[in-house]
Amino acid sequence: MELVEAIILAVLAASTPLLIAGTGELVTERSGVLNLGVEGMMIVGAACGFAGAWLTGSIFIGALFGIVAGTLMSLIFALMALGLAVNQVATGLALTILGVGLSGLIGAGFVGERITPAIHLAIPGLTDMPLIGRVLFGEDAFVYFSIALVIGVWWFLYRTRAGLILRACGDNHVSAHALGYPVLRIRTFAVMFGGACAGLAGAYLPLAYTPFFIPGMTAGRGWIALALVVFSSWRPGRLVVGAYLFGAVTILQLHAQGWGVGIPSQFMSALPYLATVIVLVLLSRARTGGSTAPAALGTVFVPDR
Amino acid sequence: MQLVLEKRAERSKTIALVSPLIAIGLTIITMVILFAILGKNPMLALHAYFIAPLTDGYSLQEIAVKATPLVMIAIGLSLCYLANAWNIGAEGQFLIGAVAGSWIAVKTQGTDAGAWVLPVMLVLAAAAGALYALIPAICKVKFGASEILTSLMLVYVADLFLDYLVRGPWRDPHGFNFPTTAEFDPVATVPLLIEGGRLHLGSIIALLVVAAAAILLGRTIKGFEIRVVGAAPRAARFGGFNANQLVILTFAVSGALAGLAGIIEVAGPVGHLQPGISPGYGFTAIIVAFLGRLNPLGILIAGLFLALTFIGGEQAQIAMKIPLDVTKVFQGILLFYVLACDSLILYRFKLVFPNRQVARGIG
Numbered sequence: 001m002e003l004v005e006a007i008i009l010a011v012l013a014a015s016t017p018l019l020i021a022g023t024g025e026l027v028t029e030r031s032g033v034l035n036l037g038v039e040g041m042m043i044v045g046a047a048c049g050f051a052g053a054w055l056t057g058s059i060f061i062g063a064l065f066g067i068v069a070g071t072l073m074s075l076i077f078a079l080m081a082l083g084l085a086v087n088q089v090a091t092g093l094a095l096t097i098l099g100v101g102l103s104g105l106i107g108a109g110f111v112g113e114r115i116t117p118a119i120h121l122a123i124p125g126l127t128d129m130p131l132i133g134r135v136l137f138g139e140d141a142f143v144y145f146s147i148a149l150v151i152g153v154w155w156f157l158y159r160t161r162a163g164l165i166l167r168a169c170g171d172n173h174v175s176a177h178a179l180g181y182p183v184l185r186i187r188t189f190a191v192m193f194g195g196a197c198a199g200l201a202g203a204y205l206p207l208a209y210t211p212f213f214i215p216g217m218t219a220g221r222g223w224i225a226l227a228l229v230v231f232s233s234w235r236p237g238r239l240v241v242g243a244y245l246f247g248a249v250t251i252l253q254l255h256a257q258g259w260g261v262g263i264p265s266q267f268m269s270a271l272p273y274l275a276t277v278i279v280l281v282l283l284s285r286a287r288t289g290g291s292t293a294p295a296a297l298g299t300v301f302v303p304d305r
Numbered sequence: 306m307q308l309v310l311e312k313r314a315e316r317s318k319t320i321a322l323v324s325p326l327i328a329i330g331l332t333i334i335t336m337v338i339l340f341a342i343l344g345k346n347p348m349l350a351l352h353a354y355f356i357a358p359l360t361d362g363y364s365l366q367e368i369a370v371k372a373t374p375l376v377m378i379a380i381g382l383s384l385c386y387l388a389n390a391w392n393i394g395a396e397g398q399f400l401i402g403a404v405a406g407s408w409i410a411v412k413t414q415g416t417d418a419g420a421w422v423l424p425v426m427l428v429l430a431a432a433a434g435a436l437y438a439l440i441p442a443i444c445k446v447k448f449g450a451s452e453i454l455t456s457l458m459l460v461y462v463a464d465l466f467l468d469y470l471v472r473g474p475w476r477d478p479h480g481f482n483f484p485t486t487a488e489f490d491p492v493a494t495v496p497l498l499i500e501g502g503r504l505h506l507g508s509i510i511a512l513l514v515v516a517a518a519a520i521l522l523g524r525t526i527k528g529f530e531i532r533v534v535g536a537a538p539r540a541a542r543f544g545g546f547n548a549n550q551l552v553i554l555t556f557a558v559s560g561a562l563a564g565l566a567g568i569i570e571v572a573g574p575v576g577h578l579q580p581g582i583s584p585g586y587g588f589t590a591i592i593v594a595f596l597g598r599l600n601p602l603g604i605l606i607a608g609l610f611l612a613l614t615f616i617g618g619e620q621a622q623i624a625m626k627i628p629l630d631v632t633k634v635f636q637g638i639l640l641f642y643v644l645a646c647d648s649l650i651l652y653r654f655k656l657v658f659p660n661r662q663v664a665r666g667i668g
Contacts, residue, residue, distance in 0.1 A: 277440075
């Protein structure tokens with residue numbers, strides 16, 4: 001029982017950055033913009049988040065640093081891909097390359113330093129309940145926030161007028177423009193939201209997951225978040241399922257390494273990446289009846305006047 | 306004040322030529338600011354980055370050595386990107402090529418195997434790289450899975466596979482437990498061009514690859530098809546070109562070139578297989594491809610330029626304690642400026658003030 005509880009806790013912790021970053025990218029993509037720079041925004045968020053927490057001693061300020069850093073990175077993307085109509089795939093790649101370098105530069109002074117990680121909720125009575133107590137009432141704030149974030153995004157996309165307009169921009173920017181909606185401005189906000197989420201997801205790693213910063217600590221999580229958005233068919237509900245599934249794969253392979261299954265650890269470590277490829281193939285195959293992707297995803301839009 | 310894009314009637318040829326130069330200029334200005342922020346003398350830093358490596362023979366050779374994998378990979382990537390197929394997993398194909406070629410080197414170690422070893426290594430590496438690149442290509446063509454994500458995921462897989470080999474079955478028994486194979490035998494090593502120097506046969510192969518790509522794109526029907534499928538997919542369909550077949554072809558070619566680059570790096574400058582054989586060649590090559598305007602000759606020049614930044618970065622680190630990550634920042638910023646300047650080929654940038662008066666046109 002102890003072990004099951006420990007595994008569930010670890011899965012939630014491993015899934016949370018994927019869920020936060022994926023939710024942000026889902027909104028970005030729903031507005032019709034493909035920002036492949038999630039990994040870059042995350043890693044900068046991780047470096048800045050750690051720097052903020054180390055300098056001020058506050059996890060909350062660290063998280064804010066991460067959010068601001070991710071947003072600033074996404075603004076570079078917005079300027080390029082929306083302002084200057086540059087190919088979104090290439091711009092996203094550039095953002096990742098830049099982010100990896102910047103995070104190394106920012107984080108260099110903090111390698112080897114430690115902070116007190118984010119505290120976990122503790123409600124006397126509830127948190128002590130066997131099995132579900134710690135899972136439901138003993139998480140850190142990021143975990144609860146990530147769930148609130150997904151619900152909020154679902155509500156925004158499907159229950160508000162603004163969400164409808166955002167989705168319209170993603171499905172047909174020409175029509176949205178003709179109806180008088182400021183497509184590029186809406187997309188810029190969507191990109192910034194994605195950047196803020198990616199920055200926060202990155203900051204989660206050194207603030208709650210491990211209490212220190214190492215260069216390259218995102219280890220491809222940004223890319224997995226991108227794959228999760230495809231997995232989710234651009235729907236928040238399925239994104240939750242996908243994120244926790246991937247978290248489970250990550251944790252199970254770690255435990256399998258610990259149990260000394262006769263498989264080299266590198267093969268187990270490769271599992272989350274291989275699982276991503278397999279899932280992408282299976283899902284794309286199941287979807288031969290027509291794509292569920294936002295119709296205008298990744299296309300350049302230059303309003304004529 | 307608002308920035309507005311205005312489509313040009315036709316591509317600006319002048320800007321197509323000068324845009325990489327504008328991009329490099331803007332990058333250098335940005336770097337000066339960055340150096341100043343880091344508290345380093347910008348002029349000395351620029352000298353260390355761009356001038357010092359050009360002043361001695363050893364560094365010049367080293368630039369050619371570093372440019373070799375960059376140019377080979379970027380040529381392959383440019384074919385993909387021209388055909389609108391997004392292979393961003395060249396790093397993985399590079400590693401798998403290195404692994405496949407090393408297999409022969411490791412198995413023949415200490416035997417009296419003849420001169421056939423190196424050619425077989427090169428062929429095997431190219432084949433392995435091509436096969437590895439075919440995984441995302443086939444997933445894309447058959448199942449519609451995004452080649453961007455699958456090719457990138459396979460980079461991590463290749464990295465872990467190499468790590469397993471050099472820590473497990475292929476580890477040098479006399480290597481003090483370091484994760485590395487034994488030093489390759491002379492027959493499994495890429496020969497040097499100058500005795501005692503650094504320049505090796507791989508650079509000649511890279512030049513041949515550039516020439517072959519120039520002929521393919523400029524003089525053959527296949528090259529024409531690649532360019533049309535990317536630039537005008539509708540026209541390509543009317544022309545009866547098979548876009549899926551071109552995705553497979555360009556991925557296979559770029560994978561083969563990346564794999565070849567991988568084994569040349571391992572059997573050449575490195576001399577044995579170990580983790581970290583690539584300082585991100587597969588990703589830097591993406592920048593090389595774009596900076597070179599997806600044109601073979603341009604890529605050759607761009608490859609040499611980015612190799613210069615690698616060497617300059619190392620020298621700046623030694624001489625001025627500038628962190629190596631500055632090189633990555635530099636490369637990322639450069640790619641941004643290149644892409645932004647490329648936008649000038651198709652559009653005019655205009656600043657518009659709220660009262661709708663055109664204030665100033667750029668370009």
